[in-house]
Amino acid sequence: MNPILAVGALVFMVSLMFLLPLIPGLVELRRKSDALPLQVVQQNAGEIRHFAIGFREYIKGLELTMQRCVADGTSATGTLPDGEEYVVLGRIDEPLVLALEQRDATHPVVMAAGTDLTLPPDATFSKDIYAGGQFIGGDKNIYRAILGERNVSLGNSSRVLRWVHAVGEFSAGLGCRLFGRVSSDSLIRLQADCSFLRLNAPRIEIGQASSNADATAPSLNNPANAVSGMSRRFLHDDDFEIKAGQVITSNIVIRGQLHIRSGARVCGSVKSVKDMVLEDGVAVEGSLISARKMRIGRHCAIHGPVVAERELAIASGVRCGTLELPTTVSAPRIEVEEGVVVFGTLWAREHGQVVASQ
Amino acid sequence: MIYVLYAIVFVICVYTGRHYWFTLNRLFGFQRHPYIDIDTADWPPVSVLVAAHNEEKVIANILEALMTVKYPADKMLVIPVNDRSTDRTREIIDKFVADFPGRIQPFHRVGGKGGKAAALKDAMELVDTEVILIFDADYIPGAGLIKQLVAPFFDLEVGGVMGRVVPMNAGTNLLTRLLDLERSGGYQVDQQARMNLRLVPQHGGTVAGVRLSALREIGGWNENSLTEDTDLTYRLLLNGWKTVYQNRSECYEEVPEVWPVRIKQIMRWAKGHNQAMMTYGLRLLLGKHRATLRERIDGTLLLGVYAMAPITLVGWALALGVFYQGVAPLHGVIALLSLTAYAALGNLAAFFEIAAAARLDGTRKRISLLPFLILGFGVSIFSVSRAAVSQVSDLVTGAEFHWDKTERFRKVL
Numbered sequence: 220m221n222p223i224l225a226v227g228a229l230v231f232m233v234s235l236m237f238l239l240p241l242i243p244g245l246v247e248l249r250r251k252s253d254a255l256p257l258q259v260v261q262q263n264a265g266e267i268r269h270f271a272i273g274f275r276e277y278i279k280g281l282e283l284t285m286q287r288c289v290a291d292g293t294s295a296t297g298t299l300p301d302g303e304e305y306v307v308l309g310r311i312d313e314p315l316v317l318a319l320e321q322r323d324a325t326h327p328v329v330m331a332a333g334t335d336l337t338l339p340p341d342a343t344f345s346k347d348i349y350a351g352g353q354f355i356g357g358d359k360n361i362y363r364a365i366l367g368e369r370n371v372s373l374g375n376s377s378r379v380l381r382w383v384h385a386v387g388e389f390s391a392g393l394g395c396r397l398f399g400r401v402s403s404d405s406l407i408r409l410q411a412d413c414s415f416l417r418l419n420a421p422r423i424e425i426g427q428a429s430s431n432a433d434a435t436a437p438s439l440n441n442p443a444n445a446v447s448g449m450s451r452r453f454l455h456d457d458d459f460e461i462k463a464g465q466v467i468t469s470n471i472v473i474r475g476q477l478h479i480r481s482g483a484r485v486c487g488s489v490k491s492v493k494d495m496v497l498e499d500g501v502a503v504e505g506s507l508i509s510a511r512k513m514r515i516g517r518h519c520a521i522h523g524p525v526v527a528e529r530e531l532a533i534a535s536g537v538r539c540g541t542l543e544l545p546t547t548v549s550a551p552r553i554e555v556e557e558g559v560v561v562f563g564t565l566w567a568r569e570h571g572q573v574v575a576s577q
Numbered sequence: 578m579i580y581v582l583y584a585i586v587f588v589i590c591v592y593t594g595r596h597y598w599f600t601l602n603r604l605f606g607f608q609r610h611p612y613i614d615i616d617t618a619d620w621p622p623v624s625v626l627v628a629a630h631n632e633e634k635v636i637a638n639i640l641e642a643l644m645t646v647k648y649p650a651d652k653m654l655v656i657p658v659n660d661r662s663t664d665r666t667r668e669i670i671d672k673f674v675a676d677f678p679g680r681i682q683p684f685h686r687v688g689g690k691g692g693k694a695a696a697l698k699d700a701m702e703l704v705d706t707e708v709i710l711i712f713d714a715d716y717i718p719g720a721g722l723i724k725q726l727v728a729p730f731f732d733l734e735v736g737g738v739m740g741r742v743v744p745m746n747a748g749t750n751l752l753t754r755l756l757d758l759e760r761s762g763g764y765q766v767d768q769q770a771r772m773n774l775r776l777v778p779q780h781g782g783t784v785a786g787v788r789l790s791a792l793r794e795i796g797g798w799n800e801n802s803l804t805e806d807t808d809l810t811y812r813l814l815l816n817g818w819k820t821v822y823q824n825r826s827e828c829y830e831e832v833p834e835v836w837p838v839r840i841k842q843i844m845r846w847a848k849g850h851n852q853a854m855m856t857y858g859l860r861l862l863l864g865k866h867r868a869t870l871r872e873r874i875d876g877t878l879l880l881g882v883y884a885m886a887p888i889t890l891v892g893w894a895l896a897l898g899v900f901y902q903g904v905a906p907l908h909g910v911i912a913l914l915s916l917t918a919y920a921a922l923g924n925l926a927a928f929f930e931i932a933a934a935a936r937l938d939g940t941r942k943r944i945s946l947l948p949f950l951i952l953g954f955g956v957s958i959f960s961v962s963r964a965a966v967s968q969v970s971d972l973v974t975g976a977e978f979h980w981d982k983t984e985r986f987r988k989v990l
Binding site: 240241243244246247248251252253254255256257259265266267419451452454456470471472474488489490492505506508510522523524526528540544545546547549563564566568 | 609611612614615616617618619647719721724725728731732733734743744745746747748751754757761790817827828829867938940941942943945946947948949
């Protein structure tokens with residue numbers, strides 16, 4: 220072989236091998252098919268009512284139809300601009316509602332009612348529901364999403380797959396499964412054996428005995444802000460115990476396990492790097508954070524955010540936050556007994572469960 | 578010579594293992610986002626410092642964004658730290674002050690030492706809130722970002738908070754696309770893995786926060802530091818405070834669009850990082866303080882990342898020397914090949930990290946640009962090594978550090 224040709228072929232082959240991995244990149248550089256900045260959630264970050272607000276806007280086009288149906292006592296069907304079918308109910312004894320009573324029926328239409336809406340049991344609603352008045356759902360129903368302009372009440376063993384927002388009170392009967400977001404502008408009440416993920420309302424009551432919490436939990440006398448109220452902190456590198464009835468007037472950071480005996484009061488915030496246990500009747504005026512598991516005993520009162528990185532168990536009679544200064548209670552897994560009141564947000568990232576009071 | 582080469586290869590292997598550990602943790606491990614769910618609280622007062630030196634192209638964007646964030650307006654004070662600007666920065670800030678009375682308190686600095694840390698130090702006279710957030714002027718915070726960055730301060734161990742930086746001009750050219758990939762790897766995998774593993778997430782000095790009492794405890798901003806963020810991370814750690822990373826607290830930034838600006842930027846980072854390594858390295862690893870063993874090891878490795886560039890270059894030179902001397906490392910062909918591969922190519926595990934980050938971000942096609950990172954890698958290794966050499970020569974000659982501001986590419990509003 221001609222040596223010049225051989226060298227040329229070698230150079231060509233080596234260049235080709237070098238360029239080969241670059242070809243997809245060169246194509247992408249030219250086409251810019253994936254060159255937009257990463258999507259950063261700018262405006263709706265953390266807004267629990269985001270979907271409800273969007274749906275209210277979406278349903279606005281049906282406002283006149285709803286008014287007419289309520290006035291005439293009739294119903295109407297049609298298609299929304301995005302192609303979704305809808306049904307507008309003017310009264311609840313429509314033939315259409317009767318049709319809903321067929322067991323295990325699935326209703327793939329957006330449902331809107333300008334007035335009160337009462338739905339029969341054992342039905343599945345695979346599209347969003349709007350109720351201009353009270354919403355009362357039958358037992359064992361499955362909903363995709365509900366927006367209620369007044370109270371929303373779900374029957375026993377119902378399921379919500381995406382979200383519910385009630386302008387009035389929201390209540391879920393025994394054994395409901397609430398996947399996704401549940402919010403109310405006034406009150407959320409969950410009965411025994413309900414499961415949940417994310418709840419937000421000025422007041423969240425778990426079970427029947429919840430009114431006891433206000434009376435039995437220790438009072439928080441004008442608590443300071445959990446971050447700015449007090450900057451002094453006590454740092455301890457091992458396990459630690461706060462004695463029964465002891466009053467601590469500083470922030471506490473414990474790099475081991477923390478055990479707070481009954482009746483103790485911490486006028487500051489508390490952090491433990493390992494497990495944390497609060498016995499009955501403890502009051503914490505700041506935040507309560509555990510990098511592992513946390514167990515809060517009966518009739519405790521916590522003012523600031525409560526965060527457990529692994530699991531959180533809250534016993535009956537506990538009160539978190541106040542109506543004036545709501546807070547967040549959060550953990551991947553939360554077990555909460557009947558009789559607990561949370562003002563603000565109760566957020567179980569993986570699973571939240573209401574259990575019977577011990 | 579061969580033993581030095583062994584040592585270099587060993588260090589490169591340690592960094593390689595670290596990168597793989599981080600990436601596998603990020604792909605398969607438990608992900609820590611403990612504070613991101615705090616959406617309702619008695620929010621504390623906060624001061625938002627916006628560092629600005631000749632930022633007429635970008636300052637209006639960030640002030641506009643800050644005026645629309647979802648944080649109680651009566652609890653948030655924006656303090657633009659106008660550091661000796663000679664362009665229209667002051668004029669733009671003053672217009673915002675007039676348009677939003679009581680919400681912006683400007684700090685116009687006309688003299689004093691150069692550099693961000695020195696400017697922030699002087700601006701502290703206006704700060705009386707326990708929580709301080711810091712942004713560079715080219716960032717655009719989203720509506721929920723302030724709450725997200727404040728939330729970790731409910732944890733009393735937390736002295737510093739860092740959010741995620743996302744390039745907004747990613748698609749401009751090859752450089753911005755490579756920087757977009759690098760940022761993705763650095764934050765989506767590296768920082769989050771360190772958060773997951775309770776190691777040392779790094780404070781980035783922007784899209785970030787610091788607790789006032791912690792800052793006071795460690796002696797305030799170090800105006801002699803070229804990278805006040807790295808300096809802050811280590812002083813907090815040595816004093817028993819944690820820095821946490823919030824991967825879901827994302828904020829747009831502008832990355833350099835031309836190579837000379839990028840080279841200047843990375844050289845400044847390298848010098849600042851090396852400066853921190855010299856100041857805190859030994860004390861962190863062996864000193865008496867509250868950092869855990871894993872924090873000591875990870876913190877030391879993190880301090881050494883910019884030193885790896887000159888070390889790799891030395892490794893290349895030694896590998897060549899060994900080859901021409903005819904020495905067979907460890908007397909084995911496989912060892913020879915391994916040694917040559919590592920010494921020649923450095924630590925390629927970072928590429929695996931970036932590919933994993935792109936996958937986590939759900940951006941599939943930009944992974945095809947991965948081979949081009951060799952180019953960025955090559956530029957970085959020589960720039961960082963150059964910075965190290967100039968740093969040593971500055972030490973010998975006693976020359977002072979020169980602070981280079983990163984040029985902006987947005988059009989003036």
